[in-house]
Amino acid sequence: MGMYRSINNEKIGNILNYLSSNIEYLSMTKALKLLYIIDETSIKETGSPITWLDYKVWEMGPVAVDIYNEIKRNEIICYQGNELTVGEYIDLNIIDNEGRQEIYLKPKTNFNDKIFNQYELNLLEITVFKFGNWNAQDLIKYLHEENSLWHKTVKQHNLEEFFAKGQRKTNYSIEFTELIQDDPILSLANKAAQEALEFQQRLADYGEK
Secondary structure: OOOOHHHHHHHHHHHHHHHHHHOOOEEHHHHHHHHHHHHHHHHHHHOOOOOOOOEEEEOOEEEEHHHHHHHHHOOOEEEOOEEEOOOOOEEEEEEEEOOEEEEEEEEOOOOOHHHOOHHHHHHHHHHHHHHOOOOHHHHHHHHHOOOOHHHHHHHHOOHHHHHHOOOOOOOOEOOHHHHOOOOHHHHHHHHHHHHHHHHHHHHHHHHHO
């Protein structure tokens, strides 16, 4: 499961809620790509992602597996006896498109802007403004571009051959810290954010006992 999912679940659910409130006909594929773009942009600009989800390198680009499995397969993660689900923030609309089932996201509750800082709220707005009209294929192409983290990971592990054999999923994770390894300030910010989350996690776990 993505790091700190139990702490960040409300944020993840609200991001999906925000995207589906502001983009008409938001498919699961498009939502997953936008989620990745939000985290990658945040890392580049602040040193840390917003969701801390684990993105795997799949043929169609980086995918937050936790969220994919829940939306696509209804597989919900349990942590310390609690279900970690985005189901209270979004509804799913399954549409039969020429024999293929497509899943679309719809908002279920009102977006809670209180849990985000100003930077994060601006980033959500900019992401919708910039990519809201792109279709899933355009986003996949964009994230496959040369020198993207996805592209680098595919090259590094010879995954083209793997994908050419018809395999679509791998267990390799996107290493966001590669984007900031040459920037000491952002690297420090990343470390500080991670330490703060670890502390929060310990407090939360301690509270469960």
